[in-house]
Amino acid sequence: MPSEELTPEATIATAGEHALIRHIRARLTPAPDWLIVDVGDDAAVYEPPRNTLEVITTDAVVEGVHFDRQFTPPSAIGHRALAVNLSDLAAMGAEPRLATVSMALPPTLTLQHFEEIVDGLLALAERTRVRIVGGNITATSGPLVIDITAIGSVSRRRVLTRAGARPGHYVFVSGTLGDARAGLGQLRENPAAAASRASELVARYLQPEPRLRLGQQLGRRQAATAAIDLSDGLADGLHQLATASGVGVEIDAAALPVHDDARRYWGSADRAVQEAVAGGDDYELLFTVHPRRLGRLKAVERLVAGLKLTHIGTVIRSATVDIIHRDGRRQPVGAGYEHFARPL
């Protein structure tokens, strides 16, 4: 059945899979010259850039686990599905290049919502120069799932891992922390806020911006010794980075960058800090810098103008992750919120 005859309220089950596939294919950008066999064959074939390494990550967003359709507009679902993967590439210092998209869709999903999901995903793909080279669509009796594998490239000497932090290195984060958690709180209280992207915090939750330029510059200029993205919150990020590097970290509560709106939302600076430490979904980068490389970091900072980089603590020898409060109290940082969704 041609999609032209269908109203936007028609469901994807009525439209049929072929109409959905046609819709996506028609919206793809022209094949780049490195794409030798495009979508439509058994597999896609591409030429990797010379003298670089390939970087691969895969992450799924699942309705009811990672987003609630009540207050997450379809375009934001599509955006987030790709953004969470690009954020992982950013944390490796990689330049994204291509992705595959696998969707399990409830048959009752409307055609209009399907198209908005695709629009949100492809808008971010186009802006970050990521070509979708394959994928598949399946009906599901369960929640909506979008699973994406993203591939990028990076020079061998510019790979950022989690394992390079050493005692004495400074700990930095980009942007402000806890925005998404506050935005999610606002959405839960007032689902209508989504439609208007009512506040900056709501927008931060719905459409996280992967810090690609920052990650690439940190790697390219060898300004950072280790990096991780904060998909699961600062507490989790600190623990992961410390474990991978075989070190500890000590952070300064007073230094944590918190958005004014988030402070207002939580009612106090202390509460805002607490939420900033535990809250996930910020998709900022946490990274460490050798004290002698602060000059290089300044150069990076100029290139990512508008994105604040904040010194929040220090790498220590002892394998502990502590936060020093304003009153001088030292407290271990808990493991953070664990939802049932983990990377390998």
Next chain:
Amino acid sequence: MPSEELTPEATIATAGEHALIRHIRARLTPAPDWLIVDVGDDAAVYEPPRNTLEVITTDAVVEGVHFDRQFTPPSAIGHRALAVNLSDLAAMGAEPRLATVSMALPPTLTLQHFEEIVDGLLALAERTRVRIVGGNITATSGPLVIDITAIGSVSRRRVLTRAGARPGHYVFVSGTLGDARAGLGQLRENPAAAASRASELVARYLQPEPRLRLGQQLGRRQAATAAIDLSDGLADGLHQLATASGVGVEIDAAALPVHDDARRYWGSADRAVQEAVAGGDDYELLFTVHPRRLGRLKAVERLVAGLKLTHIGTVIRSATVDIIHRDGRRQPVGAGYEHFARPL
């Protein structure tokens, strides 16, 4: 909670995601030298082989759409999830190298079944020298979903696409057709047949063998002009190959390779042929050969000893897909069974 304390009947929700991740990581083969950053970082980093192209495919298996847990043992679910992707790489002539695995699991899944799924998947991965380099596990309130992205490599001149068939080329298939459909029929009538892999047909359905060696040899020796895997059945494969190549195909019903057991199961040769044309899940290769390259095909046939290659028809100029019956009757081949699951 350490998994050592858990009984096999414990559910994955009790075990916790960390135990599941640990279980998978512990079973991975050692990192090959081309794997620069292994699982456990934000993304994996690998070195592509020199002077080859990369081949990528992604495919999901969804409970209720692609398999029924009533009669598909967990190890077969894991096997199939990877096999369907490797079959796509085989059809491109590629050598598989790595994969990422994304699983959405119902919290009631037992730990034992989870481990059997992983075992089935990793057994095939090890045998085909595929390294799992990443993935994620999420809880779902819906059906079990395993989504895999597989990557392989192929030399530029050895890529097999669907588009190279020209009038006069011979049409071949590997193995026997319709086995999986007959095996599925047997399983539906007698779910207990799964446990014992009661018949060869049941085994063919549960554990399809991707035709990697055949695909690689067809490409390497430039013996085939086009190829496609028969995941969705012969009818679908013929149409896809004909459309991509801008040609038609005419096949000979009497030539179609049908397993003796399938003929017995369906009760007549005609019915068996009909099912072989429509039925999916065979994961054999359909390919075309230039008449002057039949010698090369003989060489390939010797290298894939035990796998029968059968000449079933001819590529024609007219854009039709016809079957010629034993009595000389010519009939258009329908589009085949369409389940709601399509690649991009």
